[in-house]
Amino acid sequence: MAFEPVLSRNFNVPGSQSIDVYRQRGGYRAIAKALEMGRDAVAEEVKKSNLRGRGGAGFPAGTKWSFLPPNRTVTYLCVNADESEPGTFNNRYIMELDPHMLLEGILIAGYTTRATIAYIYLRVEYHKAYRILQKALEEAYAANLFGKNILGNPDFSMDCYIHRGAGAYVCGEETGLIESLEGKRGWPRIKPPFPAIAGAFGKPTVVNNVETLSCVVPIIDRGAAWFASIGLPPASTGPKLYTVSGPVKRPGCYEAPLGLTVRELIEGKDFGQGMQDGKKIKAVIPGGLSVGFLTSDELDCKLDFDDPRKYGLLGLGTAGAIVIDESVDLRQVLMNIARFYSTESCGQCTQCREGTMWIYKIARRIASGTGRLEDLDLITEITATMGMMTGRSICGHADGATFPLKTLIKKFRLDFENYIRNQKGVAEVIAAQ
Amino acid sequence: MAWQVINREIAAAPADGKPLLTEEVKAKIARFFPKYETRRAVLIPALHVVQETFGNVSYQAMKEIGEFLAVPPSEVLDTMSFYSHFWTGDRGRKVIVVCRSLSCQVMGHEALLEALRRHLAISEHETTPDGQWSLMTEECLGACEHGPCMLINERLHAKVRPDDVARILADPNCDKE
Numbered sequence: 229m230a231f232e233p234v235l236s237r238n239f240n241v242p243g244s245q246s247i248d249v250y251r252q253r254g255g256y257r258a259i260a261k262a263l264e265m266g267r268d269a270v271a272e273e274v275k276k277s278n279l280r281g282r283g284g285a286g287f288p289a290g291t292k293w294s295f296l297p298p299n300r301t302v303t304y305l306c307v308n309a310d311e312s313e314p315g316t317f318n319n320r321y322i323m324e325l326d327p328h329m330l331l332e333g334i335l336i337a338g339y340t341t342r343a344t345i346a347y348i349y350l351r352v353e354y355h356k357a358y359r360i361l362q363k364a365l366e367e368a369y370a371a372n373l374f375g376k377n378i379l380g381n382p383d384f385s386m387d388c389y390i391h392r393g394a395g396a397y398v399c400g401e402e403t404g405l406i407e408s409l410e411g412k413r414g415w416p417r418i419k420p421p422f423p424a425i426a427g428a429f430g431k432p433t434v435v436n437n438v439e440t441l442s443c444v445v446p447i448i449d450r451g452a453a454w455f456a457s458i459g460l461p462p463a464s465t466g467p468k469l470y471t472v473s474g475p476v477k478r479p480g481c482y483e484a485p486l487g488l489t490v491r492e493l494i495e496g497k498d499f500g501q502g503m504q505d506g507k508k509i510k511a512v513i514p515g516g517l518s519v520g521f522l523t524s525d526e527l528d529c530k531l532d533f534d535d536p537r538k539y540g541l542l543g544l545g546t547a548g549a550i551v552i553d554e555s556v557d558l559r560q561v562l563m564n565i566a567r568f569y570s571t572e573s574c575g576q577c578t579q580c581r582e583g584t585m586w587i588y589k590i591a592r593r594i595a596s597g598t599g600r601l602e603d604l605d606l607i608t609e610i611t612a613t614m615g616m617m618t619g620r621s622i623c624g625h626a627d628g629a630t631f632p633l634k635t636l637i638k639k640f641r642l643d644f645e646n647y648i649r650n651q652k653g654v655a656e657v658i659a660a661q
Numbered sequence: 662m663a664w665q666v667i668n669r670e671i672a673a674a675p676a677d678g679k680p681l682l683t684e685e686v687k688a689k690i691a692r693f694f695p696k697y698e699t700r701r702a703v704l705i706p707a708l709h710v711v712q713e714t715f716g717n718v719s720y721q722a723m724k725e726i727g728e729f730l731a732v733p734p735s736e737v738l739d740t741m742s743f744y745s746h747f748w749t750g751d752r753g754r755k756v757i758v759v760c761r762s763l764s765c766q767v768m769g770h771e772a773l774l775e776a777l778r779r780h781l782a783i784s785e786h787e788t789t790p791d792g793q794w795s796l797m798t799e800e801c802l803g804a805c806e807h808g809p810c811m812l813i814n815e816r817l818h819a820k821v822r823p824d825d826v827a828r829i830l831a832d833p834n835c836d837k838e
Contacts, residue, residue: 315763353799412739474805480806564762
């Protein structure tokens with residue numbers, strides 16, 4: 229049975245960014261229904277759907293909302309639109325092609341959590357999404373969907389503002405995002421307290437990803453039972469916007485139930501449609517850079533919340549696949565990843581700041597042709613057994629750096645040994661020295 | 662011999678002694694006040710306003726933003742220097758930002774960079790002598806399906822081949838949607 233698109237159902241509809249088209253297609257029906265159901269019933273419905281966060285960590289969204297203290301006076305909702313995980317761009321598709329779906333998700337979440345202000349923390353590089361969201365917000369305000377007494381409901385008033393970031397990967401981490409929102413450098417906070425207790429400006433705060441909030445709309449519109457029947461229940465429910473990039477025939481953003489295999493995503497006729505010009509797959513990062521690498525023999529890995537762990541990966545991540553073909557020099561891949569985590573480390577935790585920097589230096593040495601075999605063990609040691617790096621940092625940046633680096637060395641060790649023993653350095657790296 | 666002390670206060674101030682932040686710019690910043698609990702939270706929006714107006718955020722601007730928001734100038738610098746999007750020095754009228762993350766690398770971002778370097782006769786993080794162009798690289802721009810891609814000011818250019826560089830840069834509207 230063909231899958232009926234849920235999140236992407238308006239993507240190809242002409243004028244999908246306008247409130248009129250969104251309404252004609254059944255939009256803003258779910259918020260009206262939510263207002264009739266009442267807050268507790270909506271929260272219960274989202275819990276029953278088993279919706280898990282789509283931003284990377286996969287935390288159950290309904291549970292996250294339930295952590296808010298009962299006797300609060302102010303609540304903030306932060307929409308994480310700082311999509312900066314390499315290989316990931318599904319939030320951009322939502323914001324550029326169906327901004328009102330996001331706004332409706334914000335409304336339902338804001339109503340349920342009693343939020344008075346929703347901040348959309350949008351990465352600055354998304355200029356087009358910024359313009360489209362601004363226009364959509366104006367339309368929504370004009371239709372009394374934001375502001376005072378929303379849709380005539382005396383018990384629901386909320387404002388929504390776009391807050392533009394300024395180029396920092398770590399601001400996608402929820403407490404880094406909150407610090408940045410407060411006008412400081414985006415240094416993640418030590419937890420607890422979690423944002424639900426003391427978040428933005430010290431007030432109870434919910435931080436949700438763009439796609440997570442978008443999922444709330446169909447959950448309320450069509451019911452939790454329907455949503456939970458999609459995908460691989462009970463752990464991985466609902467539809468997912470997958471992205472695929474690299475030398476595939478049709479790179480882009482495609483929707484399918486959770487549990488799509490990496491092979492389908494790359495080769496399926498509704499998805500990537502296979503490799504360009506007869507190129508062969510060397511390696512795949514299936515879920516955004518931080519989850520780690522699969523080899524070409526591991527493409528049956530299912531993209532749900534459990535299966536990637538069986539392949540030694542961090543998890544589902546953002547389900548943004550980057551395909552690497554056999555013509556690519558893996559030393560450059562190693563160097564690129566090491567540089568990314570090194571330059572984006574916020575510098576608070578010594579092990580992350582120093583660990584990522586030294587791995588970058590070692591990666592550069594390997595790429596320049598003067599690497600030693602023991603360098604491979606050294607990288608593995610720093611990532612996996614440093615004992616300081618994994619799980620002992622303020623935020624997940626060091627963990628995110630660990631998985632791609634250690635899986636790349638582990639799964640492609642023979643390639644790296646061959647490079648080190650037999651090959652000259654990468655010309656560009658030598659030239660830059 | 663006596664120490665020669667550079668008077669940095671005078672060196673940083675504008676030549677005509679007038680404040681950099683005009684009432685108009687301040688009004689733009691003040692529009693953000695009702696949106697946040699604190700003045701400090703208006704800092705990043707203010708930095709955006711100033712950079713969009715003046716093309717950069719100078720030390721003088723930082724000082725004046727600090728005064729306007731009641732944030733010490735050192736903390737304005739602290740916040741500002743954390744983010745790659747703000748800069749203190751001059752940049753070209755058109756800033757090219759080439760994505761250097763993995764998807765774009767696999768699709769040939771290095772060849773694109775090389776073509777840009779050759780065409781503009783500058784290296785990364787440099788500005789052409791006529792002040793027209795700056796060439797930057799950034800981590801993932803979130804447009805991986807378009808790799809290799811680059812931003813020119815606010816416009817994204819997708820799947821740019823080295824041969825396309827001369828044509829794209831010759832278009833006077835290459836930075837506008």
